[in-house]
Amino acid sequence: MINFEKNIEKLYSIMDKCVICPKKCGVNRNRGQKGFCGTADKIFIASSNIHMGEEPPISAKNGSGTIFFSNCTLNCVFCQNYPISQFGNGKEVSLDNMAEMMLKLQSIDMHNINFVTPTHYSAQVAKSVYIARRKGLTIPVLYNCSGYESVETLQLLEGVIDIYLPDSKYSNNETAFKYSGVENYVEVNQTALKEMKKQVGDLVVDNDGVAKKGVIVRHLVLPGNIENTKKVMDCIAKELSESTFVSLMMQYHAAHKSSSFKELSRSLTEEEYKEAVNYLELLNFENGWIQNLDS
Ligand code: SF4
Known part of the structure; x- marks a missing residue:
């Protein structure tokens, strides 16, 4: 049986020499020190809102109740969300405020x-x-x-999280370092995905197709990087299985520091996305979401 109070205590104690994520900064966040993510003990959020644009089982009919945190443990040059993740836009809230936000989102029928x-x-x-x-x-x-998650942190979240929606961004560490400044993304990502799947399994939906539990792996197809996408799909098939729910995303647009890389300075082409979709189908993934090119 999971002892939630003890796990919460452990999660807070991990921030004494912070190893909450694989960056392992070692700063004392409980005493106000900030590591790579620029976050100490205070909570900052950018918004709490209805989101209709997530995957169909997540947004479904009424919407998903999003709570966007400020800052991030990665520094992706193409971040589509950089004012929040990199510049820290947001306002301070308390734990009780967060709980109230959740209850408010539930009261307006978020899924x-x-x-x-x-x-x-x-x-x-x-x-x-x-x-x-x-x-x-x-x-x-x-x-x-x-x-890019620490398996020890994920283990302490068991029973708290019902649905994991992680990215799998890269199939090799050189690309991960070039675009996101991390050294061991591939191994860390694969270990994290396995832990998530161990906790909650493949996606389970109710009779209305609304997600109740499980993992959906997201991959944003990057322009000029179709081989990366194919190898990410290979890895998911091999390390997790073709029954994994995969969301292949095409909404890349050049943002933040992407103009420093020629291949990232343009939008994804329709041909590149189609090639990614064809590969997903070739691998016989049973459950994939692709975006409609005609929409
Ligand atoms: S990036 Fe932030 S969460 Fe990750 S180890 Fe450093 S201080 Fe902790």
Whole structure:
């Protein structure tokens, strides 16, 4: 049986010499020090909102209740969300405020609570969900992350998170270092995805097609990097299985520092996306979401 109070305590103690994520900065966030993510003990969020644009089982009919955290543990040159993730736009909230936000999103019939970029706030996520559950939160909680996660942190989130929505961005560490400044993305990502799948399994939906539990792996197809996409699909098939739910995303646009790289300075072409879709189909993934090129 999971001891949530003990796990929350451990998550907070990990921030004494922070190893909440694989960056392992070692700073004392509980005493106000900031590491790579620029986050200490205070919680900053950019918004709490209805999101209709997530994958069909996540947004479904009424929407997904997103809570966007400020800052990030990665520094992707193409970040599509950089004012929030890199510049830290947002306002300070308390744990009780967060719990109230969740209950408010539930009261307007959101299908889930969708924590966006939650990694550096894992302890606060666990504690605020614990508070909200005791006050009547019943809808699933979703962890929408970069996939660069510490397995020890994930283990302490077991039972808190119902749906994991991680990225799998790269198939080789050179590309990961070039675009996101991390050294061991591939190994870290694969280990994290396996832990997530171990905890919650493949995606489970109700009779209306609304997600209740499980993992969806996201991959943003990058322009000029179709081989990366194919190898990411190979890895998911091999390391997790073709029954994994995969969301192949085509909404890349040049943003943040992407103009420093010629191949990232343009949008994704229709041909590149089609090639990615064909490869996903070739691998016989049973459950994939692709975006409609005619829409
Ligand atoms: S959560 Fe932030 S401070 Fe902690 S290890 Fe990761 S980047 Fe460093």
